[in-house]
Amino acid sequence: MRRALILQGALGPLTPLYPVFTGAGFARPDETDRVDVLPDLVERGDVDLLVVPLQGAAPATLDLIEDLLRQRDGLVAIGTAPEASSEVILAAFRRGFSEFLVSPAVPDDLSGALARLEAKWARAPKGGHITAVYSPAGGAGVTTIAVNLAHALSVRKPPGRVAVADLVVGLGDVATHLNLSPTYDLGELVRKLDRADSESLHSITVSVQEGFDALTGTDDIEIGEDVTADAVMRIMALMRSTYSYTVLDVEHTVSPRTIAALDGADRILLVFQVTVAGLRKAKRALAMFEQLEFAKEKIVLVANRVGTGDVMAWPDVAKALGRSVDFRLPNSFQLVADAQTRGVPIALAGMNSGSAQALIEAYQLLAIRIMGQKGFTPSAGASIVTTNGTGSGIGRLLSKLRK
Numbered sequence: 001m002r003r004a005l006i007l008q009g010a011l012g013p014l015t016p017l018y019p020v021f022t023g024a025g026f027a028r029p030d031e032t033d034r035v036d037v038l039p040d041l042v043e044r045g046d047v048d049l050l051v052v053p054l055q056g057a058a059p060a061t062l063d064l065i066e067d068l069l070r071q072r073d074g075l076v077a078i079g080t081a082p083e084a085s086s087e088v089i090l091a092a093f094r095r096g097f098s099e100f101l102v103s104p105a106v107p108d109d110l111s112g113a114l115a116r117l118e119a120k121w122a123r124a125p126k127g128g129h130i131t132a133v134y135s136p137a138g139g140a141g142v143t144t145i146a147v148n149l150a151h152a153l154s155v156r157k158p159p160g161r162v163a164v165a166d167l168v169v170g171l172g173d174v175a176t177h178l179n180l181s182p183t184y185d186l187g188e189l190v191r192k193l194d195r196a197d198s199e200s201l202h203s204i205t206v207s208v209q210e211g212f213d214a215l216t217g218t219d220d221i222e223i224g225e226d227v228t229a230d231a232v233m234r235i236m237a238l239m240r241s242t243y244s245y246t247v248l249d250v251e252h253t254v255s256p257r258t259i260a261a262l263d264g265a266d267r268i269l270l271v272f273q274v275t276v277a278g279l280r281k282a283k284r285a286l287a288m289f290e291q292l293e294f295a296k297e298k299i300v301l302v303a304n305r306v307g308t309g310d311v312m313a314w315p316d317v318a319k320a321l322g323r324s325v326d327f328r329l330p331n332s333f334q335l336v337a338d339a340q341t342r343g344v345p346i347a348l349a350g351m352n353s354g355s356a357q358a359l360i361e362a363y364q365l366l367a368i369r370i371m372g373q374k375g376f377t378p379s380a381g382a383s384i385v386t387t388n389g390t391g392s393g394i395g396r397l398l399s400k401l402r403k
């Protein structure tokens with residue numbers, strides 16, 4: 001049974017929240033105003049979760065909690081404040097907090113946060129983490145997000161390298177976005193897949209920046225036919241054993257290889273723009289994910305190019321999609337276009353305007369969300385990824401696709 005310790009007043013009245021804790025597998029939590037007891041409790045393994053009021057917290061208290069979170073594997077913290085200010089949330093995330101709740105906490109919000117923490121705990125250290133970036137519509141910003149998220153992940157210096165992998169056959173853009181002219185690409189990897197190992201993968205990928213590699217897409221349509229669902233699963237297994245984080249640029253088309261990439265990933269960033277067509281497609285993609293029985297926590301809903309021209313207010317967007325949007329990346333056409341023209345990630349384009357900073361910060365937050373606070377989230381070791389295809393989920397996927 002998990003144990004939570006609540007620092008005085010962090011969640012507001014506890015009585016309505018007790019069933020949420022017990023329902024999520026926690027003992028009935030204790031509340032304390034004694035910060036000095038924390039190191040001992042943590043040392044003895046008597047606490048898995050700290051819930052901390054951020055507003056007015058003494059910097060020394062936050063320093064102590066930050067140290068405990070870094071030292072103790074498996075210890076997590078939820079920060080709370082009466083209002084969700086991005087400054088407070090970002091500062092807490094930087095200190096290693098995993099979740100933020102507005103206080104007094106609403107049972108549903110607490111329940112969602114505990115479920116996400118449980119999913120995080122459940123992950124076994126079986127290799128690197130894979131994020132699939134996907135949009136059912138073309139031109140929504142998938143490649144931009146894949147490249148810039150991978151860069152933001154590498155900037156946080158996880159224990160291993162980070163890769164962006166272009167799974168788009170024929171029209172892949174990762175090489176263009178990063179101004180690469182690679183000798184080898186996905187096609188070469190697929191040709192060698194039977195005998196590929198981490199070493200051969202390294203010889204095929206291109207080093208973009210310190211700790212950041214790219215596997216570029218193939219323009220060879222013939223070899224593209226060999227990029228089957230099974231090949232994608234093998235590639236993902238190889239990426240997991242080679243990189244601590246991989247970000248996949250996934251095709252828009254709903255094909256077996258697309259489904260394999262989405263199914264095998266630990267996280268899916270579902271990218272859309274707030275237009276009527278964009279929302280409609282995002283809703284259909286969510287319905288497809290449900291049909292494929294993807295866990296809800298696996299999907300991160302990302303609105304891209306958010307700006308004044310959006311067709312709906314956020315509550316209406318949430319209503320239309322049946323869930324709220326997790327991330328909003330601001331529209332900043334000039335900045336994104338400049339970075340792409342120069343072939344560098346946005347954060348390296350040397351722009352200091354307010355809008356540039358807002359977009360760079362949004363990518364940092366996205367990286368933090370993917371990584372968790374310790375800078376490394378071991379992957380779930382997605383269950384269907386096998387190296388020989390036997391007993392894998394491919395049959396299940398294909399039959400679902402045909403439904």
Ligand SMILES: Nc1ncnc2c1ncn2[C@@H]1O[C@H](COP(=O)(O)OP(=O)(O)OP(=O)(O)O)[C@@H](O)[C@H]1O
Pocket residue numbers: 135137138139140141142143144145173252304305306329330331332333334336337340
């Ligand atoms: N946050 C942003 N603000 C403004 N423009 C953006 C933003 N993100 C992406 N774009 C622009 O949107 C366009 C499409 O981006 P991108 O190529 O990343 O999309 P995609 O989904 O990969 O498209 P494709 O279907 O061609 O693969 C590009 O011109 C890019 O500069």
Ligand SMILES: [Mg+2]
Pocket residue numbers: 142143144168172173249
């Ligand atoms: Mg693209």
